[in-house]
Amino acid sequence: MTNNLDFFINVETRKGTVRLGDDSVIETGGRGTGVILGKTSICHVSSVYLERVLWLPSLGSCSLLSWWAIVCIGKGFSLASSGKNMYIFSENKTEVIWGKLDRQDQVVQEGKESAKKVTYQQWHEALGHPSPEYIKSNNYCDDIKREKVPKDWQCETCITCKSTKRKPTSITAMRSDTIFELIDYNIS
Numbered sequence: 001m002t003n004n005l006d007f008f009i010n011v012e013t014r015k016g017t018v019r020l021g022d023d024s025v026i027e028t029g030g031r032g033t034g035v036i037l038g039k040t041s042i043c044h045v046s047s048v049y050l051e052r053v054l055w056l057p058s059l060g061s062c063s064l065l066s067w068w069a070i071v072c073i074g075k076g077f078s079l080a081s082s083g084k085n086m087y088i089f090s091e092n093k094t095e096v097i098w099g100k101l102d103r104q105d106q107v108v109q110e111g112k113e114s115a116k117k118v119t120y121q122q123w124h125e126a127l128g129h130p131s132p133e134y135i136k137s138n139n140y141c142d143d144i145k146r147e148k149v150p151k152d153w154q155c156e157t158c159i160t161c162k163s164t165k166r167k168p169t170s171i172t173a174m175r176s177d178t179i180f181e182l183i184d185y186n187i188s
Helices: 067-072 120-126 156-162
Strands: 008-019 025-039 045-055 078-082 085-089 095-102 105-108
Touching (some): 025 095, 045 095, 067 078, 067 085
Antiparallel strands (some): 008 025, 025 045, 078 085, 085 095
């Protein structure tokens, strides 16, 4: 169960209710398939696809995972625990999910999504070729570090778009007698 709609690969809208452990009842918004980037105890990241996950818009800031339900779906998963750790293994005994005890809850350890460092040119192009003043970090509320404008940097696309064309030569001054004898072009 989750309230995070971004978790889902696909979700089918469905109305209903779910009774939680504290006997409160909340409405469901749908059901679908989602993916967890599960981190194993040896820091490998594996994609775990979960089917029939309930979307509960009013669940709160946590997602609930039934460890036993994963084992009971009949796809060869097994459950093991050791001290404060809980593990789910695939059919070939490969660890796919690791949970650590946090107070009274087993918390799934998730792999962090990462992104490569983006160059100033890539930011400039992704934002639609704005001026360097606009790309400065203090114009944004996130904490992403943006590259400073490289020395002598110029964008070929911006230069091309800002170029001006000269007016063609007056046709009355020169006339051609045959096709392609006189061609006027601008390579600015």
